[in-house]
Amino acid sequence: MALRYGLAPNYLTDDPNDFMGVVTNNETVTVESIVEQMIGKGSTVTKAEALSVIEEFEYTVVEAVKNGNSVHTKLFKITPSVAGVFTDQSDGFDPSRHAIRLNLNAGSRLTKAISEIELRKVEISSPQPVLQQFVDLKNNVVNESFTPGQIASIRGSLLKFNSEDPKQGIFFIANDGTETRAENVVKNKPSELLFFVPESLTSGSFKIEVRVILHDSKKLRTGQFAYDLTSV
Structure with missing residues (x-):
């Protein structure tokens, strides 16, 4: 392999x-x-x-x-x-x-x-969101942690989603599988998302996913950040 x-x-x-x-x-x-x-x-x-x-x-x-x-x-x-x-x-x-x-x-x-x-090396036949960088803008920490209730940034590609569709968006996934969606999104662009981290994420480490339905497609695509992030 x-x-x-x-x-x-x-x-x-x-x-x-x-x-x-x-x-x-x-x-x-x-x-x-x-x-x-x-x-x-x-x-x-x-x-x-x-x-x-x-x-x-x-x-x-x-x-x-x-x-x-x-x-x-x-x-x-x-x-x-x-x-x-x-x-x-x-x-x-x-x-x-x-x-x-x-x-x-x-x-x-x-x-x-x-x-x-x-x-x-292979061709990426099924486009999906790519999460390259996560920044906690309160503490200016990159790819390590986030602050509940504060603004954060995700940069990458194919990130833009339909905020009115509850299946799409930015999701924080706890170790027990519980999912929390970021509801307050300030910037929703293909290369960057600015949003407020949900206040309920007060402890633990989380996987970060961005789920989108791309243009001219009906299938939900998921991109996951490479690192688990910790709530500060």
């Missing part, structure tokens, strides 16, 4: 002829499918045993992070950090102004795997 990618207009540079690579039509591998592959190779470990070990591993990693520790494995590195501006030496952590963030990076085995990925 190969990492399939196509080219889409890049609106983040000054050159109107620039394009950017967009990963497309690649499969998503779940824990279930990983375990199936493991036991399919003749492993003596049963599916239930493998899932149990993975659950214990994930639980222990979460506990380590909850205790404020960094976690380094050959697959990934997790390092906590504190974001926000402190007014002076005596200032303390204030959830309304500061946030705890988790910085995730590839470990040594994944870093090595990058050089072994086969690439295949």
Whole structure:
């Protein structure tokens, strides 16, 4: 298998002829499918045993992070950090102004795997929104977080949607699958959306999607931002 990618207009540079690579039509591998592959190779470990070990591993990693520790494995590195501006030496952590963030990076085995990925350039046959950049305009933070009730910007291509259609728009998706649509949109253009983040998104991390029905089409197209963003 190969990492399939196509080219889409890049609106983040000054050159109107620039394009950017967009990963497309690649499969998503779940824990279930990983375990199936493991036991399919003749492993003596049963599916239930493998899932149990993975659950214990994930639980222990979460506990380590909850205790404020960094976690380094050959697959990934997790390092906590504190974001926000402190007014002076005596200032303390204030959830309304500061946030705890988790910085995730590839470990040594994944870093090595990058050089072994086969690439295949393909034509993007089904146009869809491309989300290139998310900016929290209150804190001027890019691709990391958002502030509930404050204005934010998404830049990319094919972003314009029909705001009167509830199926279209900007959607924040929580880890439990709950979806919240941004209702107050200030700017609705193909290359940029300006909008107020819903005030109800007070905690957690979210996936960001833009859903549109393109001109001369009846099918709903979805573009998802590459990074999960945290509520500040």
